[in-house]
Amino acid sequence: MHxxxxxxxxxxxxxxxxxxxxxxxxxxxxIFGLLTGKYVTVSNYPGTTVEVSHGNIALDSKKYHIVDTxxxxxxxxxxxxxxxxxxxxxxERPALIVQVADSKNLKRTLLLTLQIAEMxxxxxxxxxxxxxxxxxxxxxxMQELRExxxxxxxxxIAPQRKGFRELRNSILSPSVPKVNVTYGPVVEEYIKMIxxxxxxxxxxxxxxxxxxxxxxxxxxxxLAANLSCEVIKEVERLRDECQVKMRGTxxxxxxxxxxxxxxxIADKVIRHIPAEGGWLFSFFGKVxxxxxWGIPILLLVLFGLYEFVGVxxxxxxxxxxEKTIFGEYINPMATKVVKLLMPIGLVQELLVGEYGLITVAxxxxxxxxxxxxxxxxxxxAILEDSGYLPxxxxxxxxxxxxxxxxxxxxxxxxxxxxxxTMAVMTxxxxxxxxxxxxxxxxLALAIPCSAxxxxxxxxxxxxxxxxxxxxxxxxxxxxxxSGYLASKVVKGExxxxxxxxxxxxxxxxxNILIKTAGRVEWYLKEAVPxxxxxxxxxxxxxxxxxxxxxxxxxxxxxxxxxxLPEKTTESFILGxxxxxxxxxxxxxxxxxxxxxxxxxxxSLVTITLFIPCLANFFMIIKEMGMKTAIAMVxxxxxxxFLGGGLLNWILTAxxxxx
Numbered sequence: 001m002h003x004x005x006x007x008x009x010x011x012x013x014x015x016x017x018x019x020x021x022x023x024x025x026x027x028x029x030x031i032f033g034l035l036t037g038k039y040v041t042v043s044n045y046p047g048t049t050v051e052v053s054h055g056n057i058a059l060d061s062k063k064y065h066i067v068d069t070x071x072x073x074x075x076x077x078x079x080x081x082x083x084x085x086x087x088x089x090x091x092e093r094p095a096l097i098v099q100v101a102d103s104k105n106l107k108r109t110l111l112l113t114l115q116i117a118e119m120x121x122x123x124x125x126x127x128x129x130x131x132x133x134x135x136x137x138x139x140x141x142m143q144e145l146r147e148x149x150x151x152x153x154x155x156x157i158a159p160q161r162k163g164f165r166e167l168r169n170s171i172l173s174p175s176v177p178k179v180n181v182t183y184g185p186v187v188e189e190y191i192k193m194i195x196x197x198x199x200x201x202x203x204x205x206x207x208x209x210x211x212x213x214x215x216x217x218x219x220x221x222x223l224a225a226n227l228s229c230e231v232i233k234e235v236e237r238l239r240d241e242c243q244v245k246m247r248g249t250x251x252x253x254x255x256x257x258x259x260x261x262x263x264x265i266a267d268k269v270i271r272h273i274p275a276e277g278g279w280l281f282s283f284f285g286k287v288x289x290x291x292x293w294g295i296p297i298l299l300l301v302l303f304g305l306y307e308f309v310g311v312x313x314x315x316x317x318x319x320x321x322e323k324t325i326f327g328e329y330i331n332p333m334a335t336k337v338v339k340l341l342m343p344i345g346l347v348q349e350l351l352v353g354e355y356g357l358i359t360v361a362x363x364x365x366x367x368x369x370x371x372x373x374x375x376x377x378x379x380x381a382i383l384e385d386s387g388y389l390p391x392x393x394x395x396x397x398x399x400x401x402x403x404x405x406x407x408x409x410x411x412x413x414x415x416x417x418x419x420x421t422m423a424v425m426t427x428x429x430x431x432x433x434x435x436x437x438x439x440x441x442x443l444a445l446a447i448p449c450s451a452x453x454x455x456x457x458x459x460x461x462x463x464x465x466x467x468x469x470x471x472x473x474x475x476x477x478x479x480x481x482s483g484y485l486a487s488k489v490v491k492g493e494x495x496x497x498x499x500x501x502x503x504x505x506x507x508x509x510x511n512i513l514i515k516t517a518g519r520v521e522w523y524l525k526e527a528v529p530x531x532x533x534x535x536x537x538x539x540x541x542x543x544x545x546x547x548x549x550x551x552x553x554x555x556x557x558x559x560x561x562x563x564l565p566e567k568t569t570e571s572f573i574l575g576x577x578x579x580x581x582x583x584x585x586x587x588x589x590x591x592x593x594x595x596x597x598x599x600x601x602x603s604l605v606t607i608t609l610f611i612p613c614l615a616n617f618f619m620i621i622k623e624m625g626m627k628t629a630i631a632m633v634x635x636x637x638x639x640x641f642l643g644g645g646l647l648n649w650i651l652t653a654x655x656x657x658x
Contacts, residue, residue, distance in 0.1 A: 404487020434492025
C-alpha cells in the first residue's frame with residue numbers, strides 16, 4: 001500500500017526515478033545509504049513479500065527518487081527477488097539505472113550489464129570494492145571499458161566514501177549502452193519476428209523478445225495485459241519453432257552468447273598483477289579448501305571464532321560490562337537519579353524496577369548483547385578481509401546441502417551460538433527468502449545462544465558424559481531432520497552455490513575497523529528498540545499478573561508429558577523472555593536437588609529446542625513478517641515439548657540411568 005502512495009506522489013512531482021541494480025553482496029545498499037542519507041522508506045513491493053527501499057536525492061537542482069532493488073544474478077527471474085527487480089524496469093521504467101558491481105568479478109558484472117543494455121535504458125556502471133580488486137591483483141582499464149560499453153564507468157570504495165563525488169556527477173550524464181549481444185542467425189531471425197508482434201513498452205521490444213525465447217514464465221502476466229490471445233499464441237508458436245531449429249535449449253544458447261561476450265570484454269580490459277601475500281598465503285589458501293586437510297583448518301577457525309566471540313565476548317566482556325560497569329556504576333546511579341527526579345512509583349518501576357527499561361532493556365542490549373555482537377563483527381571482518389570466508393562456506397557446503405541450504409548458512413549458524421537475535425539479522429547474506437526462512441527456523445529451533453549454552457554445559461558437567469552425548473545427538477537429529485523437511489516444504493528455488501574464491505591476504509586494520517563500526521551502528525539502530533519494546537511487554541505482563549496465569553496454563557504439559565516438577569514451568573516462561581534466564585532457573589533447581597538426572601537431561605533438551613527469546617522473536621517478525629514468525633513459533637513450540645516428551649518416555653521405558 002505504501003508503495004502505491006510513493007508511485008502516486010512521483011507522478012505529480014518533478015522527481016526522476018533511479019533504479020539501483022546489482023548482484024547480491026556488492027555493497028549496493030551502502031551506496032544507496034550514501035546517496036539518500038537518513039530519509040529512507042522501506043515497503044513491500046505490491047503483491048510480494050520482497051522489501052524495496054526508497055529515498056530522495058537532489059543534484060544540481062534536479063530531484064531524483066532512488067529505488068534500491070533486490071540483488072539479482074539475472075533479469076530472467078529465478079526467484080521472487082529477481083522478479084521484483086525485473087518488474088520495476090518492465091512496468092515502471094526508471095529514468096536511469098545505476099548498476100553497482102563488484103570490481104573483483106567483472107565477468108559476472110558484465111553478464112548483468114549486457115541484459116540492462118538490451119533494455120535500452122540509460123545507465124551508469126559503478127565498480128565498487130575497487131580496493132579489494134586491487135589487493136587481489138586485478139587492474140581494470142576504465143577508459144577502454146567506457147569506450148566498449150558506451151556509458152560512464154566510475155569506481156568506488158563505499159565504506160571510505162571514495163569515488164562518491166564521481167558517482168554523483170555521473171548520474172547527471174547517463175547514456176544508453178552501445179554494446180550489443182549477437183545470438184546467432186537463427187535466434188536473431190526469431191527475435192525480429194517476435195519483436196514485430198510486441199507493442200512499444202518501458203523497455204525495448206528486443207529485450208522482451210529475448211526473455212520470451214529464454215522461456216521466462218513470469219512474463220505471462222505482462223503478455224496477457226498487453227497482447228491479444230491471438231498474438232500470444234503466435235509468439236508462443238514462434239518460440240517453439242525456434243527451439244526446434246536449435247540443437248540445445250534456447251535459454252542455454254542465449255546465456256552462453258552473453259557469457260562469451262562478457263568474457264571477451266573482461267579479458268580485454270583486465271590486467272593481472274601479482275597479488276600480495278607470497279607463497280605462504282597461496283599455500284594456505286589451497287590447503288584450506290582441500291577435502292581432507294581443509295577440515296582441521298575449518299575446525300580450528302570455528303574454535304577460534306567461538307573462543308573469541310563465545311568465551312571472550314560472551315564471557316569476559318559481558319561480565320565486565322554487566323557486573324562492573326552497569327552493575328556497580330550505571331544502574332545504581334540511574335536508580336538514584338530516577339528516584340530523585342521521578343516521584344511516581346509506577347514510573348520508577350518502569351524505568352529501574354525488576355523489568356525496567358534502563359535496568360533490564362539497556363543492560364541486556366548494551367551490556368550483554370553488544371560485547372558479543374561487537375566481537376563477532378570483528379571476527380567476521382577479519383574472516384572477510386583475509387579471504388577465508390568463502391573457504392569456510394565451501395568446506396561446510398556438503399553438510400548444509402542435506403538441509404537444502406548452501407555453505408553460506410554456516411555463518412548465521414556460528415553467530416547463533418553467540419546470539420540468536422543477531423544471527424537472524426545476518427541471515428540477510430543468504431540470497432533468497434527461502435534460504436533465509438529455513439535458516440531462521442533452524443536458529444529458532446535448535447541453536448542455543450552462548451549465554452544459554454554456558455549454563456547448559458554447566459548442568460551437563462554435573463551429569464555423565466553419556467548425558468552430554470545424548471543431548472548433542474537429540475539436538476543434531478532434530479536439526480538435520482527439521483532442516484531436511486523444511487527444505488521440502490518451504491517454497492522457492494534451491495540456490496546454486498556460486499562463490500568467487502579470492503586469494504588469502506593479510507587483513508587490513510582500517511578495513512576491519514570501518515566494517516565493524518558500520519555494523520555496530522547498524523545493530524544499535526536495529527536491535528536496541530526491540531529490547532526496549534520486549535521489556536515493556538514483560539513489564540505489562542508482570543503488572544497485570546499474567547505471568548502466573550501463563551504458568552498455570554503450561555503446567556499440565558510440563559508435568560504429564562515431560563515428567564518434570566511443576567516449578568520448571570517458570571523456567572520455560574523465563575526462557576522465552578530471555579534464554580539464559582530459563583536455563584539458569586533449571587540449573588538452580590538441579591543444584592537444589594529438585595531434578596533427577598533424567599529430568600535434568602529432559603529439561604535441557606526441551607529448553608534448547610524451545611522457542612527463542614522475546615528479542616529474537618521480535619527480530620524474526622522484523623525480518624520475516626508476523627505471519628512467518630507466528631508459523632515458526634507454532635512449529636517450534638510443539639516440537640520442543642514433543643522432543644522432550646519422547647526422550648522422557650525412552651529414558652523411562654528403558655530405565656536409563658545417567
